[in-house]
Amino acid sequence: MASLDPVLDKDGVRLTVDDAVATVTLTNPDKRNAQSPALWRALTEAGRLLPGSVRVVVLRAEGKSFSAGLDRQAFTPEGFDGEPSFIDLARGSDAELDATIAEYQDAFTWWRRSDLVSIAAVQGHAIGAGFQLALACDLRVVADDVQFAMRETSLGLVPDLTGTHPLVGLVGYARALEICATGRFVTAEESVSTGLANVAVPADQLDDAVRDLTAALLAVPRDAVVETKALLRGATDRTYEDQRVAERAAQARRLRDLAGVGE
Template identity: 35%
Template sequence: MTFTNLLYQLEAETGILTITINRPDKLNALNAATIEEIRAAAQQALDDPAVRGIILTGSGEKSFVAGADIAELTQLDEISARRAAERGQEAFCLLEESSKPVIAAVNGFALGGGCELAMACHMRVAAENARFGQPEVNLGLIPGYGGTQRLTQLIGKGKAIELLLTADMVKADEALRLGLVNHVVPQAELLSFTKQLLIRILTKAPLALGLCLDCVNAYYDKDRHGYQAEANAFARCFTSEDFREGTSAFLEKRPAVFSGK
């Protein structure tokens, strides 16, 4: 698929796909077309066996995603707004529920929909100039793409409510302290650090990586029992070639070569 608002770059050697939100004149703000492209890119990545892991970032050094396209929002009514929220949630859930690790490289402002997009990724690495926030109440709105849910999951109810109600922005070092991001690095090192983190993860058994992600997500799914999901996934590992390879490599004191089967 050809993308208008995204850059989709797969590095064949590592299997790392970099998806870049590319609307620099709008500080990479999300409009409906961009959200649809994120959904399509995520689905394409999940379906492509050559893709082993994903880095999601924004173009330029000022903004990861500065928010939603406000002019577009003003054209919505109650019915179309609900559908827009549902489409955004569907797109972001594809990233969250991916069996392939997804890391956000947050290179500047991650506000509103941008903060929601970053939180949908499995991990977040922030540049020192990154800023996070859910400022929707300033517009008479609330987050619509999962922000009230994921922010609470990541930093706890009390602090999440504070940030949602005050619309305060959080600097990168404070986001690290709160648990909103995993690492903070200089802007110039952001993509290289994120890539090296992902490369280290991709040396592990692919099937086990995907099952870990699924079990963590099960904890937050009211329709699933997390402990049972873990027990089932643990048992599933014992039928895999990766388990046999991993245990053999350990006993033989050699590096494992995993097949993802």
């Protein structure tokens, strides 16, 4: 990716913007891009700082691993400096605990905004929160050394950073349950064959593959992509007949726009 002045660069997250393309980079390779509440707040801020010109957001990570998941410091009694420990959270009220988890989830929700297409470029380990961050994106391009794993159940927890919905949608309930309950690794080959990833490439070709996909997305009129994304995302929640209605309405909007006719 081109070197640009960062719009945001803190707590292990860097955001750069080049006209229609924004790049969010995890920048703590020495810790395998382990995640923390501070990193999640930085990711949320990155989403808020995106200018309206951005059409594609690329999520990438420095180093050999995309993200090893939640920093294990979270499981110590002390937790992170200035943050409530997990023990403190557990001792709080239901409302406080729910609000805190909801705040953490904000870092994982904006990637699927209707006006954007997000691409995760994933290499090496993507474990737990790292797996869920990759799942937060619309598309995943993976290196051939990728290893996805959902390890929350081995810690007595559940995946709670919005990863369960897209995982079931991509690979189906039975496989999603098996992946989460066993915590096993999912390789590049399996991730492509099951629909978890769009394509796998040699690690040294990852950036080029993402660049090519980005260019292809930008070659299509933005409003057509926005309408198509909305149709596809809503398809599973609509009946066949309701989807037909939605398609007609979307196409009518596109035709009127192309013809310069107001509704």
